[in-house]
Amino acid sequence: MTIRSSSDHADSTVTSDRTVTSDHTVTSDRPGQAPAFPMVRTCPYAPPPEYAELRARGPLVRVRAPNGTVVWVVTRWAEARQVLTDRRVSTDSSRPDFPVLDEREVTEEQSAARDKLRAGFFIDQDPPEHDVLRRMLIPEFSVRRINQLRPRIQRITDERIDAMLAAGPPVDLVAEFGLPVPSMVICELLGVPYADRELFQSRTRRMVAASTDPRDGMQAVMEIRDYLDDLVRRAAAAPEDNLIGRLVRGPVAKGDLTLDALVGMAFLLLVAGHETTASMIPLGVFTLLREPGQLAEVRADPDLWPRAVEELLRYQSVVDWVAFDRMAVEDLEIGGVRVSAGDGIFVLGASAGRDDRVFGDPDRLDVRRDARHHLAFGYGVHQCLGQNLARAELEIAYRTLFDRIPGLRTDLPDEELAFRYDAGIFGMHSFPVTW
């Protein structure tokens, strides 16, 4: 995958190395001096500090990737929604000129494995192929279906808290709670043995870590794919009553879905279904512990939890740009900015969540705010398929944890907590808590 970037256009030769100064001021608007991208977070309560200035400068701003490629970032909420619903904007990373930020080569074997995975990996597909696969899964993630799952999510959550209480403080809330709850839920839903968690959890972490070499990242992808390939083929021989089994009995039996595509789908669901929620659980707990007034409000009025969950999703926007990689397939104009066919476009979800055109006083956490229109789950045809499940998991996890351990606290200052500032998905490496 190579890129045809904005630098192919006459006016956008990349000339300078870096235009973001140490105080995070973006110093130039010229494409040749585009600021370096991606920018990193430096504070657990805010997106990268450069975002505010980029957002003030315009709805779409040119930035420069580590490989020199100049791409657009979308900084504001309205234009982000426009990009995410524009059919002239593609997410199909198999296009030869699709934007990549790092062109270090992967091996031929890895490249072949990646091509095979694409079959069911519909987050990287455009309609109509995308829609056919997504439609097969919609009943599995409907509000009704997730409501049926709630008692099971509650039981899993309670069991994890029982184990924490039995072990006694201090406890690492990432390892003992944030990661196990969504992992157990997605494993049961799909029909993946939770006993195999080490395989997919550790490799997912490798995939999303910014420091990972692309070859190592692809190796992690291959290992999860190989594992699921084996699991899906065994399920095809003896389907059980879980999501994979239901797809085997339905679309696979009817000839509408190949086993390779089912492996790709299972991969997407397993990875997307645990890592994001696993980041949000500890991060949400941390954020509320640092805002005792806000926490007291939800505790006093538990009906506020759904609102608090939306607000925490907006406030942290953990996925930011990482899933929002797109390419213009035709010339188009967005927010008065002309984008050319072939240009890479990255939507900054975390910046859209702090856009004061839409969210008043956006840097303030306000559990009473109606934040449902945040873009933390994306927008348009790729809007998060698992959002009902994620909402249920977050609400049950936060509410139950604060109910059952009212004295929950951390004794460490922010500087001593291990935030994943450099990762594709923001979160915490560990979070020692006590009570």
Ligand code: HEM
């Ligand atoms: C806090 C938790 C979560 C967050 C913040 C999140 C965020 C997102 C975002 C931003 C997208 C859109 C990507 C794009 O436009 O290219 C997305 C897509 C997706 N998410 Fe989630 N997600 C979460 C939880 C989950 C869960 C629990 C599942 C369960 C399986 C899931 C499955 C998916 C799938 C399958 C897609 C692709 C949808 C499509 O392309 O049609 N996510 N997610």
